[in-house]
Amino acid sequence: MPALSLDHWNVFCKDLDATVRFYERYVGLKAGDRPPFSFPGAWLYAGEKAILHLVAESGREAQGGGAIDHVAINCSDIRGTIDQIKQDGIPFDVRKVPARPLQQVFVHDPDGVMIELNFWNEDDVPELKKKG
Numbered sequence: 001m002p003a004l005s006l007d008h009w010n011v012f013c014k015d016l017d018a019t020v021r022f023y024e025r026y027v028g029l030k031a032g033d034r035p036p037f038s039f040p041g042a043w044l045y046a047g048e049k050a051i052l053h054l055v056a057e058s059g060r061e062a063q064g065g066g067a068i069d070h071v072a073i074n075c076s077d078i079r080g081t082i083d084q085i086k087q088d089g090i091p092f093d094v095r096k097v098p099a100r101p102l103q104q105v106f107v108h109d110p111d112g113v114m115i116e117l118n119f120w121n122e123d124d125v126p127e128l129k130k131k132g
Helices: 016-027 078-087 126-130
Strands: 009-013 030-032 041-046 049-056 070-075 093-096 102-108 114-120
Touching: 009 016, 016 030, 016 041, 016 049, 016 078, 016 114, 078 102, 078 114, 093 126
Parallel strands: 009 049, 070 114
Antiparallel strands: 030 041, 041 049, 093 102, 102 114
16 A cells, blocks of 8 residues: 555644634645534645645644654745745744755744745755854
8 A cells, every 4th residue: 555645734723814824825825625524624725735724723632643843845936935934024944955956944833833845946045154
């Protein structure tokens, strides 16, 4: 039974509206169609695929847990992304992966989930040179 791809991840969030706004503004996902579940939430899409399911914390007991460190998403336009993050005063970190044409921007969503935004084959940003 080979795995084919990651389908989605799910986040329990304290403020549904703020979390939707975060992922729309800084990750480029779009809120879209969601089945009529009996609990509040939202599905966020990358193109035609709902890759993030949000559930408003509403007293539901069925909740995961564990040691996941972060979620990574392939993105484009690192310069525009960093400019938006800076404009809004969101803390972030920029890293370059050794021996790969890959830059990463790390941010935390409103519930503390670390999000790694991956930018392949884009010009290096000056923020990398401010490190170390």
